[in-house]
Amino acid sequence: MSQTTATSQVRLTLPDGSVREYPAGVTGREIAESIGPGLAKAAVAIRVDGTVRDLMFPIRGDAPIAILTERDRESLDVLRHSAAHIMATAVREIFPTAGIGFGPSIDEGFYYDFEVPRPFTPEDLEQIEARMAEVTRKDYPFVREEVDRDAANRRFADDPLKLERISELGDDEVISTYTDGTFTDLCRGPHVPSTGRLKHFKLLNTAGAYWRGDSRRQMLQRIYGTAFFKKDELEAHLHRLEEARRRDHRRLGRELDLFMFHPFAPGAPFWTDRGTTLYNLLNAFMRDLQRSGYQEIKTPLLYNKGLWEISGHWGKYKENMFLVLDNETGEHDSSLKPMNCPSHYLMYGANKHSYRELPIRYTTYDVLHRNEVSGALSGLTRVRQFQQDDCHIFLMPSQIPDEVRRLTQFILSYYQVFGLTATLKFATRPEVRIGDDAMWDAAEGALRSALEATGLPYELKPGDGAFYGPKIDFDVADSIGRTWQLGTIQLDYNAPERFDLKYVGEDNHDHRPVVIHRAVNGSFERFIAILIEHFAGLFPVWLAPEQVRVLPISDAQAAAAHAVADRMRAAGLRVAVDDSHETLNYRIRAGEVEKVPYMAVVGQREAESDSLALRVRGSGKKQEVLTVDAFLERVTGEVRTRALVP
Ligand SMILES: [Zn+2]
Ligand SMILES: [Zn+2]
Missing domain, CATH: 3.30.980.10 (Threonyl-trna Synthetase; Chain A, domain 2)
Structure with missing residues (x-):
């Protein structure tokens, strides 16, 4: 409380700015009662000078106050x-x-x-x-x-x-x-x-x-x-918890045969054939989007500590790195890379660059390792080995607004493909940071005006920036309303100094570029975990590891079923044939459990008319008969447009 008045009265300022006097030692309950019986009944607690107190707490000095009801967080x-x-x-x-x-x-x-x-x-x-x-x-x-x-x-x-x-x-x-x-x-x-x-x-x-x-x-x-x-x-919350349990990617990952873990490699997923298919599909999609305007590069996984000394990781981040014994020095003075940035700086710095080449965008999907404590590991969301859709952009300060607008659109339209909605957060200088205030003023000013130029709404997260620069974070809401922090655009004025990065300007002199760190998925591992839970394992057809399962009604149609499957494969679809000797109903049930988007049943009539009886995931027992050509046209179209079906 700010001060104690000489008299035994306290002056309390209400949220509407009005001031009321009470005897010192007055409680929130008494204040609420003096304002009105309705408020006295609704009051839960009181905020006194910024601190939440209960209604029996005696107030002994002047202060701003607010009676809190159920409506206050x-x-x-x-x-x-x-x-x-x-x-x-x-x-x-x-x-x-x-x-x-x-x-x-x-x-x-x-x-x-x-x-x-x-x-x-x-x-x-x-x-x-x-x-x-x-x-x-x-x-x-x-x-x-x-x-x-x-x-x-x-x-x-x-x-x-x-x-x-x-x-x-x-x-x-x-x-x-x-x-x-x-x-x-x-x-x-x-x-x-x-x-x-x-x-x-x-x-x-x-x-x-x-x-x-x-x-x-x-x-x-x-x-x-x-x-x-x-x-x-309460009921909505319990329902959400139940949904989260039902969708748990660790359970679904086993049931859908996507990945596994082994105690001999804690925190490092083993991807099955199906899981690898999913992983590669996401990677191929990202490659596709970055086909023009980006340079995909690969850099080493293992580095001498000299690199980490320049980058500052050796001092600040060593306990999170896997150190490797160097046979010649007998010391643990090498490390697996925990991030790609420094290796991209080496690549950039190896050549002279003209302002005309900028922005230069390096993208990489290399394997990274971080030595997370084993207690923190959890499924695919906290792992020790992962790959990012990492990108580092080298540009002139004047190019920041355009680039930030471009990256923001890129990231938002990517999430849209999965039906994920994002909110933007602008995170400013943290307490522990490198670089002086002038650098931070410039960086925050540039990023903020670039962000404002996009016209998109954003929230402010003061003090939440990276230690080397401010950033825009993309928080994504999944289908059950949980939010995940995924993408990031980070402005970095510090790395170019540390690594002495340059470009030759229009004036023929050397200048410092700015670096932007950008990720969209974050890591593929965590993004796949989020997708599994978001879709509850019901992947849209373009992402489903197995898109179509062909089921001959009996042995008599087995050859026809395999021929249909071959045509589907030739059209680029991922297809399996279940011609096992189980009953048709049993095989249909198995396909449903494995969440296959389309099951194509081939009986005698279908075999003779070059058609199939289609069961669409989620449509119960409904079947529609269509020609194989009509099916191929429909499904390849859905795959091409990455439609969120079925
Ligand atoms: Zn208590
Ligand atoms: Zn980076």
Whole structure:
């Protein structure tokens, strides 16, 4: 709070700019009541001088304030953190000796860590959830008390985790406790006024978690849950979680036989024939788009540390690189490349360039390695080995606006092909950075005016830029509303200095180019994970590893079915024939499980009339009979236009 007035009155400024006076020590609840009974009922918490407090918090100095209701985003955090307390209340009633760790709200809900003799079972969770419902029905107020250290130590004498935290609090810190019904917790707050405010919640899962995230300390049991103010919001969230589970690319990757992992190569996918087909299709598509105006190059995978010393990676990024032993020096002084940029600078710097050649756009799909800690690895979204659709553009400062417009259109139209919608974020200088303020002013100014010239809306992300320059990030929303950060356009004034890159200007003198780092997919691996989940494995026909499966009704049509398949292959389609001796229904079912877009059934009548009975994925038992030529025309057209069908 800004200052304490000499009198025992405080002057509080409301969001509409009006000022009200109250006795010092007034609480949010009293303020809300003084404004109106409607607000008093709706109030969840109060923001005092930028900090969210609960409604029982005494305000002792002048400050701007805002009463928060369910409509404010901060209120949801308050509700969820309160839900964590209510969960702890229930756990303590059922497991009276449970030790109590941390219980914060998180992005999509809350958790609490407990020290208990055994992991919680699904039955425990049900029981805890039922007990939480009782605690909310009793509508206990959250009672705040400020206590001194001795009182706090006495109160939590039976819980070593709490005692440890009390011992770390500074002497000038206020120690506060909150009690809701049978349970008292050491906490700073804020909380909702009473347990009855929690109405729509769900416990989701459990996980082991080290006390304080330290693997040398004891393992606690974490329970995750979520809570919302509105029932339909909770239901929509649970539905989204269920959808995400159903679409999980790790499961679908196995079921659709796309990739696998092996403990001998952690974080490095093995691509099956089908997965490799998918990978190559995406790569071919990107190559196609970059056929003109780009130079595709390949550079070495392994480098001497000298390169990383110039680029700054040896100092700042070494722990993320796979170091390699050099037999001649006996030292680990080489490394697999974690990114392509420095090798592209070497390539550019090897020749003299005229301003007339710029912009020069190098693109590369080389394999990269990053030494991610094994605990962070997850399916295809966090891997150690991957390939990017990487591009580095060398250009004159005056070319930045045109280039940024061109790249932005390129990236957005690429996402459109997959039915992904993107939002643009403009990220500015981070706290830890290289380069002086003048450089950053120039870089941010150039990128921002280039971005504004596109006419597209964007969000500002202050402090989120790369350490060498500002960037535009492309966040993409998938079919179930989750967002993923994919593409990026990063402006770099620093690398050209470090690598002494030049071009000869119109004036015949040397000048520094600017570098733009650009990626569209990010990595193919992660992009494929996103596509699998976005499409729930139902790839549009142009991307499906197997586009058509031909099914002869009986052996008598096997030869005709193979002939039809050959014609389809000749037309460029990826086709399999299932002439196994299973029943037709069984084979159709297998094709459905494997999510094949088209199944072409060939019976006697079809064989004689050069036609097929087509089953389209997602259309149930419906069959349409058409000639083989009509089928080829239709499907090759869909593939050529990359239509999002079937
Ligand atoms: Zn709390
Ligand atoms: Zn780069």
